[in-house]
Amino acid sequence: MHVTVDIDGLAPGGEGVATAEGRTLFVPFTAPGDRVEAEVPAGEGPAHAGLVRLVSPGPARVEAPCRHFGPPGPGGEGGCGGCEWLHVAYGAQLAAKERGFWARLQRLGGLEPGRFEARPILPSPEPLRYRSRAKFHFDRRAGRLVFFRRRSHEPVLLSGCQLLEPELDGLREAVGPALQAARLEPREVALEWSAHESRGAAWLQLPAVTPAVRGRAAELLAALPALSGLVLSAEGAPPAAVGQPVLRHHRVPGEPAAGLQRSRPDVFRQANRGANALLVRVALDLLAPDGLELLELFCGAGNFTGPLARRAAGVAAVEGQGPALELARADLSGAEGGSTVRFFAGDALKLALALAREGRRFDAVLLDPPRDGARGIGPALRELRAPRAVYVSCDPATLARDLRACAAAGYRVAAVQPVDMFPQTHHVEGVALLVRG
Numbered sequence: 323m324h325v326t327v328d329i330d331g332l333a334p335g336g337e338g339v340a341t342a343e344g345r346t347l348f349v350p351f352t353a354p355g356d357r358v359e360a361e362v363p364a365g366e367g368p369a370h371a372g373l374v375r376l377v378s379p380g381p382a383r384v385e386a387p388c389r390h391f392g393p394p395g396p397g398g399e400g401g402c403g404g405c406e407w408l409h410v411a412y413g414a415q416l417a418a419k420e421r422g423f424w425a426r427l428q429r430l431g432g433l434e435p436g437r438f439e440a441r442p443i444l445p446s447p448e449p450l451r452y453r454s455r456a457k458f459h460f461d462r463r464a465g466r467l468v469f470f471r472r473r474s475h476e477p478v479l480l481s482g483c484q485l486l487e488p489e490l491d492g493l494r495e496a497v498g499p500a501l502q503a504a505r506l507e508p509r510e511v512a513l514e515w516s517a518h519e520s521r522g523a524a525w526l527q528l529p530a531v532t533p534a535v536r537g538r539a540a541e542l543l544a545a546l547p548a549l550s551g552l553v554l555s556a557e558g559a560p561p562a563a564v565g566q567p568v569l570r571h572h573r574v575p576g577e578p579a580a581g582l583q584r585s586r587p588d589v590f591r592q593a594n595r596g597a598n599a600l601l602v603r604v605a606l607d608l609l610a611p612d613g614l615e616l617l618e619l620f621c622g623a624g625n626f627t628g629p630l631a632r633r634a635a636g637v638a639a640v641e642g643q644g645p646a647l648e649l650a651r652a653d654l655s656g657a658e659g660g661s662t663v664r665f666f667a668g669d670a671l672k673l674a675l676a677l678a679r680e681g682r683r684f685d686a687v688l689l690d691p692p693r694d695g696a697r698g699i700g701p702a703l704r705e706l707r708a709p710r711a712v713y714v715s716c717d718p719a720t721l722a723r724d725l726r727a728c729a730a731a732g733y734r735v736a737a738v739q740p741v742d743m744f745p746q747t748h749h750v751e752g753v754a755l756l757v758r759g
């Protein structure tokens with residue numbers, strides 16, 4: 323059934339939202355204020371509709387600067403799944419993210435408006451060309467690194483990507499043919515670029531890592547001087563390094579005095595370095611770590627650890643054993659906080675409880691868990707009895723769940739700051755300040 327509807331807003335999944343005959347419809351590639359013709363599936367209740375045509379554009383719609391974006395066309399263009407909102411003005415994107423963020427915290431976390439400081443969303447310094455790392459699929463037939471079309475495994479043969487830093491985009495273009503020439507067939511490829519070192523590194527997820535594969539990987543490096551090293555991974559085997567895959571980045575782009583941080587393409591690091599600098603600044607401003615004894619949980623490769631070490635009296639940093647912890651230790655073994663940071667390897671929440679039961683006391687806690695959150699953080703904070711904590715989250719739903727648990731453990735939410743790390747998508751980060759008592 324075809325209906326003509328007006329798009330009222332944007333959903334957390336990236337689609338436009340409309341109502342027709344009492345049903346909520348989610349229509350892709352639409353912007354607030356658009357009038358569109360949509361194809362609605364039979365049935366009742368909310369539905370994902372197909373965009374048939376744009377009847378009239380709304381004030382939030384802009385011309386997408388990429389020929390791969392939008393509904394698939396007759397010539398095979400469009401449909402790329404790398405972006406969701408490339409057709410939406412950046413201000414409208416931020417407004418939609420804010421609304422969705424606060425709605426989730428209220429609905430899932432019980433955070434009522436007016437009971438805490440709700441700070442306005444921080445925009446990314448760059449809404450386009452902001453990613454210094456990205457993951458791709460390898461199309462063997464074309465010898466190209468590709469994204470998939472939306473909700474499919476059909477490759478999009480990219481001629482350029484508006485999300486990638488220009489140097490990373492150039493590396494993407496070169497790596498695909500070089501993989502084909504080296505007879506390497508990874509399932510996925512993650513690329514990272516360091517502006518500080520003017521070179522990149524790659525992570526290849528392969529069916530197997532054999533001596534022959536290592537030899538072909540060395541050939542690939544020799545053919546691509548812009549690549550400093552590779553990490554080769556196969557299921558059930560430890561990662562193998564070829565060349566020098568560890569890169570260094572300025573912690574704050576354009577500010578060498580902020581120091582350098584090591585990175586590797588198979589270890590998590592924020593892709594938007596400019597927005598990450600804002601995220602770190604917000605977290606430290608809320609925590610106010612100067613002269614304090616701190617506990618950092620889920621420290622990863624030290625994104626927050628280095629800046630904390632510059633200001634705190636001491637930092638106990640906890641992360642699971644692995645390459646992320648190795649990078650953090652290497653970064654902070656010298657002058658930058660080397661005497662103030664002590665690393666602990668293991669499960670973050672179990673170690674937090676163990677430290678509390680040993681009688682260790684901390685002035686404040688900072689945690690930056692993965693997307694599934696920190697289930698159990700409430701009891702851990704109750705045992706630690708730290709006066710305040712800052713929770714950095716990449717998922718509003720798990721943040722809301724965990725803030726509710728912290729409230730049950732005797733901590734109130736004092737302030738929350740959303741941060742836009744991923745323009746052109748619906749994703750949004752959050753930073754929350756918790757105060758005991």
